[in-house]
Amino acid sequence: PYVSPIQNPDPAVYQLKSPESSNISVCLFTDFDSEVIVKPSTESNMIRLKSTSLDMKTMDSKSNGALAWSNSFDLGCNSTFNYTFHSSSEFPCDANVVEKGFETDMNLNFYNLLVIVLRITFLKVVGFNLLMTLRLWSS
Structure with missing residues (x-):
């Protein structure tokens, strides 16, 4: 069966930093168009995976994502993926908020x-x- 791609994709980059460890940083690149090619990283301290596709058959849609992580705290997600950038420090993670939904x-x-x-x-x-x-x- 044919699954339609994301209508009007709004790609974004999220940088996640561990509060316990100051030397781990992860970049999540989501909802980008299928035509965007995400190449593996050539930097030695960063690991970047090729893009993956998430098929949500119940919603008849498709979502693309890519992941990059490094042992350095200043990974530079904004420069790694040139899209709208969201840092984890902008969004506090509160367990009470998660439980409500x-x-x-x-x-x-x-x-x-x-x-x-x-x-x-x-x-x-x-x-x-x-x-x-x-x-x-x-x-």
């Missing part, structure tokens, strides 16, 4: 609960069989 999947919850019940049942059966085997051997 989070919705659980009922099917996933059901299957997780089912797996837990099956594991407990299996352990009870193994324990019972082991106990009965030891009891028969002792008599």
Whole structure:
């Protein structure tokens, strides 16, 4: 089936920096047009992957992304990908904000609960069989 590309793509570059480590920086280049070619990096301290495509069949759309990371804090995402730049320092990460929009999947919850019940049942059966085997051997 044919999946339509992003309509009017709005590419952006996001720079993510770890608060725990001052020497790791990651660049995420998202929503760029399929015709844009992202070449692997030639710099020795930076690793850049070729672009990947995310197929969202439920939304009948396609999204392109590329990732680059380095052991240096000043990776220079803005110069690496020449598009609209967003630094992680502009957007504070607050766990309370994330929880407000989070919705659980009922099917996933059901299957997780089912797996837990099956594991407990299996352990009870193994324990019972082991106990009965030891009891028969002792008599």
